[in-house]
Every structure is written in C-alpha cells, then in structure tokens.
Amino acid sequence: xxxxxxxxxxxxxxxxxxxxxxxxxxxxxxxxxxxxxxxxxxxxxxxxxxxxxxxxxxxxxxxxxxxxxxxxxxxxxxxxxxxxxxxxxxxxxxxxxxxxxxxxxxxxxxxxxxxxxxxxxxxxxxxxxxxxxxxxxxxxxxxxxxxxxxxxxxxxxxxxxxxxxxxxxxxxxxxxxxxxxxxxxxxxxxxxxxxx
Amino acid sequence: xxxxxxxxxxxxxxxxxxxxxxxxxxxxxxxxxxxxxxxxxxxxxxxxxxxxxxxxxxxxxxxxxxxxxxxxxxxxxxxxxxxxxxxxxxxxxxxxxxxxxxxxxxxxxxxxxxxxxxxxxxxxxxxxxxxxxxxxxxxxxxxxxxxxxxxxxxxxxxxxxxxxxxxxxxxxxxxxxxxxxxxxxxxxxxxxxxxxxxxxxxxxxxxxxxxxxxxxxxxxxxxxxxxxxxxxxxxxxxxxxxxxxxxxxxxxxxxxxxxxxxxxxxxxxxxxxxxxxxxxxxxxxxxxxxxxxxxxxxxxxxxxxxxxxxxxxxxxxxxxxxxxxxxxxxxxxxxxxxxxxxxxxxxxxxxxxxxxxxxxxxxxxxxxxxxxxxxxxxxxxxxxxxxxxxxxxxxxxxxxxxxxxxxxxxxxxxxxxxxxxxxxxxxxxxxxxxxxxxxxxxxxxxxxxxxxxxxxxxxxxxxxxxxxxxxxxxxxxxxxxxxxxxxxxxxxxxxxxxxxxxxxxxxxxxxxxxxxxxxxxxxxxxxxxxxxxxxxxxxxxxxxxxxxxxxxxxxxxxxxxxxxxxxxxxxxxxxxxxxxxxxxxxxxxx
Amino acid sequence: xxxxxxxxxxxxxxxxxxxxxxxxxxxxxxxxxxxxxxxxxxxxxxxxxxxxxxxxxxxxxxxxxxxxxxxxxxxxxxxxxxxxxxxxxxxxxxxxxx
Ligand code: HEM
Ligand SMILES: [Cu+2]
Numbered sequence: 001x002x003x004x005x006x007x008x009x010x011x012x013x014x015x016x017x018x019x020x021x022x023x024x025x026x027x028x029x030x031x032x033x034x035x036x037x038x039x040x041x042x043x044x045x046x047x048x049x050x051x052x053x054x055x056x057x058x059x060x061x062x063x064x065x066x067x068x069x070x071x072x073x074x075x076x077x078x079x080x081x082x083x084x085x086x087x088x089x090x091x092x093x094x095x096x097x098x099x100x101x102x103x104x105x106x107x108x109x110x111x112x113x114x115x116x117x118x119x120x121x122x123x124x125x126x127x128x129x130x131x132x133x134x135x136x137x138x139x140x141x142x143x144x145x146x147x148x149x150x151x152x153x154x155x156x157x158x159x160x161x162x163x164x165x166x167x168x169x170x171x172x173x174x175x176x177x178x179x180x181x182x183x184x185x186x187x188x189x190x191x192x193x194x195x196x
Numbered sequence: 197x198x199x200x201x202x203x204x205x206x207x208x209x210x211x212x213x214x215x216x217x218x219x220x221x222x223x224x225x226x227x228x229x230x231x232x233x234x235x236x237x238x239x240x241x242x243x244x245x246x247x248x249x250x251x252x253x254x255x256x257x258x259x260x261x262x263x264x265x266x267x268x269x270x271x272x273x274x275x276x277x278x279x280x281x282x283x284x285x286x287x288x289x290x291x292x293x294x295x296x297x298x299x300x301x302x303x304x305x306x307x308x309x310x311x312x313x314x315x316x317x318x319x320x321x322x323x324x325x326x327x328x329x330x331x332x333x334x335x336x337x338x339x340x341x342x343x344x345x346x347x348x349x350x351x352x353x354x355x356x357x358x359x360x361x362x363x364x365x366x367x368x369x370x371x372x373x374x375x376x377x378x379x380x381x382x383x384x385x386x387x388x389x390x391x392x393x394x395x396x397x398x399x400x401x402x403x404x405x406x407x408x409x410x411x412x413x414x415x416x417x418x419x420x421x422x423x424x425x426x427x428x429x430x431x432x433x434x435x436x437x438x439x440x441x442x443x444x445x446x447x448x449x450x451x452x453x454x455x456x457x458x459x460x461x462x463x464x465x466x467x468x469x470x471x472x473x474x475x476x477x478x479x480x481x482x483x484x485x486x487x488x489x490x491x492x493x494x495x496x497x498x499x500x501x502x503x504x505x506x507x508x509x510x511x512x513x514x515x516x517x518x519x520x521x522x523x524x525x526x527x528x529x530x531x532x533x534x535x536x537x538x539x540x541x542x543x544x545x546x547x548x549x550x551x552x553x554x555x556x557x558x559x560x561x562x563x564x565x566x567x568x569x570x571x572x573x574x575x576x577x578x579x580x581x582x583x584x585x586x587x588x589x590x591x592x593x594x595x596x597x598x599x600x601x602x603x604x605x606x607x608x609x610x611x612x613x614x615x616x617x618x619x620x621x622x623x624x625x626x627x628x629x630x631x632x633x634x635x636x637x638x639x640x641x642x643x644x645x646x647x648x649x650x651x652x653x654x655x656x657x658x659x660x661x662x663x664x665x666x667x668x669x670x671x672x673x674x675x676x677x678x679x680x681x682x683x684x685x686x687x688x689x690x691x692x693x694x695x696x697x698x699x700x701x702x703x704x705x706x707x708x709x710x711x712x713x714x715x716x717x718x719x720x721x722x723x724x725x726x727x728x729x730x731x732x733x734x735x736x737x738x739x740x741x742x743x744x745x746x747x748x749x750x751x752x753x754x755x756x757x758x759x760x761x762x763x764x765x766x767x768x769x770x771x772x773x774x775x776x777x778x779x780x781x782x783x784x785x786x
Numbered sequence: 787x788x789x790x791x792x793x794x795x796x797x798x799x800x801x802x803x804x805x806x807x808x809x810x811x812x813x814x815x816x817x818x819x820x821x822x823x824x825x826x827x828x829x830x831x832x833x834x835x836x837x838x839x840x841x842x843x844x845x846x847x848x849x850x851x852x853x854x855x856x857x858x859x860x861x862x863x864x865x866x867x868x869x870x871x872x873x874x875x876x877x878x879x880x881x882x883x884x
Pocket of ligand 1: 594
C-alpha cells in the first residue's frame, strides 16, 4: 500500500508527512519542558532562599558541554546539506561526528553527575538539586534518544540512500529538527540552571 | 501523480492481503482498521472491568459493613476479610475505577478505536500517515493498561489516592502509586504517538476535493481532540516524572516543609508545593474532559444527519464552536481548585473563562436540537442513543455551571453533586454516543447489522438505569454528602435524610450491568446471525466511509475517490434519492 | 524543499556564521555570569541571550525562517499554551498584590 506525500510535499500544505509530524512532536516537547521550567520558576519564587547555580555546579564543564552540543548541531545540519549535494561520504563523516559529539556530551555529563554523587550531593538535598537533576536527566534521555536515531541513520539506516535518496534526505532533515531542538533546550537549561 | 500511484498500489494491496501471515494481519497489523478494532476490543474490556470495580464499591455504599455475597470471598483476606471490604481497598477501587474509565476505557475507545477506524475512511485516505507509529501507539497503550492493572498485586495494593493523585497524599502512598505513574507515562506516550498521527493524517491525506470545510464533523472533532492530547498531556507527563522523583529519589517537588505524617515530621528537604501538582494535573485534565466529549459529539453529528435525512443545521458554527471549545479548554483548569485558597483575582478570571467555555457547548447542543426540527426521523437503535445523548449531555453541562461559579462551588465541591455532573456528561453522554457509534458502523465493519430488538432492550434499560444511578447523586450532593465516604455517609447527621438513595443507586448500577448483556450478546451473535447488508451503504449515508467495499480491504478504497460537496447533503431538492454522497459527481456538471 | 547545490553552498556559509555567533553568545552569557549581577538584571540578560541563541538555532538550523504556514500556526498555538503554562507562578502570586 502506498501512503501519499511521504517523499514529496503535498501541494496545498507544502509539507511532507514526517516534517509536519516531527514539528507536532516538538510542540508537545515544548509543553513538556515548559511544565518543568514553569515548576522551576514557581518553586524558586516561593522558596525563602535559593542557591546560585554557580555556587554548586561546575560552570567550565557545562560551558564545554554547551560548545559540544552546538557543534553537534552544525555537524547535523552539514550532514543534511551533504546529502542535498549528493555527497554521501561527506554525509557519513558529519553524521558520525554528530553521534560522536553526543557521546562526548554524555560523558562530560556523567563526570558532572559522578562528582556530585561522590560529594554526597543528591536530588533529595534541596529543591534546586531536585529540579537540576530532573531537567538535566530528562534532557540527557533526549540526547540518548537522538543518538540512537542518528546512529541508526549513520549505520544500517543509511542503506536507504541507495534506493530512495530523496526519502532518506527527508529523514535526515527530520532527525535534524529533533536534534536541534535538543540543542535548543540545552541553550535555555544552561543559563537557567548554571548561571543564575 | 500521487493518485495514479494510489490506484496501482491499492489493487496491489488487495491482492497482497491474503499473503500476510496471521500475526501480521491480526496481531502486529499496520492496517488502521485492524488497529482500530484492537483498540475497540481492548478498551471495551477495560471499560467493563472498571465498571465492575464500581459495582463492588456500590455494595459497600448500599450495605456498609456487610459481607459481599459470593464475590467477597474471592477478594482476598487483605482486601476484604470475611467478605467485608476494608477502607483501604475501597480507596484502591475508587482510584482505579476513575483511572481505568478515563484513560484506559473512554479515551482509547473514542479516539483509538473510532478515530482510527473512521477518520482515514471519512477523508478518503488509504491509511493513517504513519502506520508503524499507529501500531506502536496501540501496543504502548496495552502495556500501559496491563501495567496499571498489575498494580493490584503490589504490596499495599493498587494506587489509592484518587484518579487525580493529589500530592502529598500520593507521594506517601503505597507502591501501587509508583506503578500508576509508570503506567501513566506509557499511556501518555501512546496518546502522543496517536495524536501526531491523527493530525498529520487529517492535514496531509485528505483526498482530492476534501477541503477542510467539507470534512465530516466527526473528523473535525478528532482533529481538535488530537491537538488537546498533543499539547495538554505533556505537562502531566512532566508532573508524573516529578512525582516519581518525589517517591523514588526523595525529592520534594510536591512536598511542603514540615509535613506531619502519622505523628512524625517527614524527613524530606521540603519547600515543594502540593498545589503545583493540582495545577499541572488539571492543566491536562480539563482539556481531557473535552477529549472525552468531542469525539462523542462527532459521532452524534454523523448519526443525527444520517437519520434525520437532512443536512446538519449550522455545520460551520459547529466547526467553529468545536475549535473554540478546544482552545478555551486550556484556560479554565483552575475551576477545579476554587477551594485551594485561591484569591479573588484568579478566581474571577477562571470563573469568567468557565462561563465563556459553556457558550460553544451550548451552540453545539443547540445546533443538534435544531437539526431535528421538521425532520422525518428514522428511529433505529443508534438514533435512540443519539437522541438521548442530547438531554443527558444537557443535564451534565447545565449542572456544570453552578460548579464553575465559586460561590456555589464552595458548597458543592467534593460532594456527590460533582460526581453526578461529570457522570451525566461521560456516562449517558459520551458512552451512549460510543454505543451509538458501534451500532452505526457495525455493518461497515462486519457486513451485517446488529439486532434491533436486542439493541432496543439495551438502550431502554441503560437509559433508565443510568438516570437511576446518577440523578440521586445530585440530591445527595446538594445535601452536602462528600464524594469520598467509605460508608456512604452513615455517620453524618446531614446525610441522614438522603441515605435511602444509596441502595437505590446501587441496585440501578447492578441492573445497568444486566442490561449490558443484550449488547454483548448482540455484538458477538450478529457476527454470525445479523441481517446481511445488501449494499455498501446500508444507511444511505453521504460520507466517504460508505463508499468503500464492505468490509474495507487493506488500503481502503477500491478506486481513488474524489469529493464534490459537503458532508451532509441529504434531501437535496430535485435529486432522485434523498441523499447525495460526497464522492458522486454532479450530474449537471459532469 | 528541492534546493539546488549552489543554494546549499550559500546555506552552508550561513550555517557557519550562525555557529560562530552561537559560540560568541555562549562566551558572553558565561562572562556576564561572572559579574555576579543581582538577580533581576542577571535573569533578564541571561534570558535575552538565550532567546537570541534559541531563535538562531530555530531560524537557521531548523529552517524556520522559510517554513510553511501550517508549521507556524502550530507553533503559535503552542506558544499561547506555553504562555498559559508559564503563567502558573503568576497565578500563585498575583493575588498578593491586590
Ligand atoms: C459544559 C460546561 C461544563 C462546565 C461549566 C463544567 C464545570 C465543572 C467544574 C467547575 C468542575 C469542578 C467541580 C468541583 O470539583 O468542585 C467540574 C468537574 C468535572 N467535570 Fe465538568 N464542566 C462542564 C462540562 C464537562 C464535560 C463536557 C465533561 C466531560 C466529558 C466534564 C467532566 C468533568 C469531570 C470529570 C469533573 C470532575 C473531576 C474530579 O474532581 O474528579 N465536565 N466541571
Ligand atoms: Cu474542568
């Protein structure tokens, strides 16, 4: 059976299915993280005292992680651009780099968590730490999810390029949208948790 | 170009269906119709199970402290020693009844089953936009549902903090609550996958000529519903994650400082807000009540138009009202919280929005009533259910107004009046609409009609019993009887005058169960003995689902369909038949 | 979206510029935090920088800048409900001012 508009855009909406689908999914993600951000603001305003993130957390590491994630965003978009100019080898390098940078991000994050745990700092310590671990943990899960998807398109999933190049390019565009969103969330998490 | 491809592939699909293995065809199917039926069966089973829990509770309310006959022995010594239900078990039943009915029963039935089966057909699509996602949505739902039920076997039993799971009670509750939260995460994920799929399908896969304003009202209702699910559920997911953290990692999102439990100050960091949970919960749960009602209204619209044999009155106003309803439903949530110490400014705001949101509901109901005006109505079982939906939903909606105004809600909040209110909208409202939908679309799915005789017994019995259960709740609620009493109010002086209703309501509830038997028998028996339909369009309807072969094959349409007109062209003057299907070209123009 | 290779090359230049801008803004936001401003200006500055960064990512990496009407409509709707959600803290406190 054939589902229309999986490859080419529907003329009146100008969209192919997966593109609309992923944007809708991202809209729901906005509401998910929005609820947590909102809770953060609410709890912070209500608290008699609130620590500054920079007193407890490791800013240099987090800054490094910001750089890593932003870099992975540009490699992701370059991976898509490479497919657009039909350079598959280059695509492979860029998507590989994206997955690799995701790993680097997680490793740095693991160091951060590890240092906290070994210093006896747990989520149950304070509301600030509760929200810090919940938000970064959830974000970390999103990174893992993105890496699985990108890893698939780097490995076995990339075979589709040889049979249905346009459809494959669409898939990378859609995966990219998700990955940039994960980056975008971090761009807000970083100042809110670490710098304020 | 795409259309040529469709023709080719549809033929191919028809030939291919026989080659699929049993597993691919019925279990791990990608066909939206099979998935819809899977949803149908599963959610009906959950619905009957949730109803059973309530019937047990009604025994305790009618005859407090007396052993439950027969079944009492099976409940186990932990729950009901000597067949007498313990308060803890009563609480579990209450929480699980609400959760199961809403999240495992009605919503999956209205959206997962009816939406899945009917929406692609009504817009002329070969399937949903993402068939694999569709399958994943069903299986995630099933896992979530089974997880939810498994909580009965946890130490301390199932979740027992109400379907609303208010903190901090839920945070200090037994393990069942953890299972509840995990199950909810599954259910939310499932509905997320579903809603993305629905919206993309409706926006992208409408066939040629099917403009937005030619879509049947049912499709509009599903579209708005999907947006509600998409955007309202994630905040509850976030809240569920936070409550899980509170329970498992010892955080204090919802735990205030200095909370005393069982005479001891709780050892938590504190500083959290129990009200935060309520806000996040109702941010979902108010839109959720419109998730419960909108698809029902959609079904009613289809059945009314079909059986009044005239166009639905005010199609455009219906569509705008539904969209506005969906939009407003996001900004009324705090009307569930007037008694939480809310100040006058916020209270005034939410009272105002609540009054505003009742306007589109009234518009929809009014349009339905006017549609009946001057019609020569064809009475069959689905039409009976649809007709009774109107006053039943009317009672439910009107009783909502005093709840939406703080001065009256202060008296009525948390009494049986609230229970009466929302059951009138959901039980003889939504569930009647869903029954109507089953009778209406059964011939399309099976090629046979359900029995009218059994259908009428089912209808009249259910109608009488439903009112027998829920009408007295208003009386008790107005007298001030709390909705959460284990003994039905025995120990309260103010309840004494209305206590006699408890037994009456319980008997009505058990009779209601009895009157579901004709439905169950009808449902299965008609597969074999139902009257065979002579055409693909036995009700002489206008919408596209009736333009498919019966039952529709994988890929749905035998030929590509094109749409030439609006959805409800009945009794068009100078037309040879009293219905003009959407896909039949105009003889004049052709 | 079928774009010619030449166009893509132009895009790539834009991506690199955006990348440089994002790096610059990261440095700025960290630098500001070391000034230890009082809460209100610190929050305002941090949010302004984050919003600029966020819109750069959304506009260029996610191509929102020339996206279709349907997507915008969805995002505007989401934005409204997001605002409702973010008003929660306000709901808790607004009555104190009256
Ligand atoms: C048409 C106008 C409606 C208005 C003005 C309205 C108003 C309200 C209000 C103010 C409450 C809170 C009462 C309290 O706890 O004190 C409430 C409860 C409830 N309503 Fe409605 N409602 C309306 C329609 C509906 C519909 C259509 C549904 C579902 C299909 C529904 C389902 C519920 C449920 C489930 C609750 C109770 C939740 C709980 O506390 O467990 N309502 N309604
Ligand atoms: Cu409500």
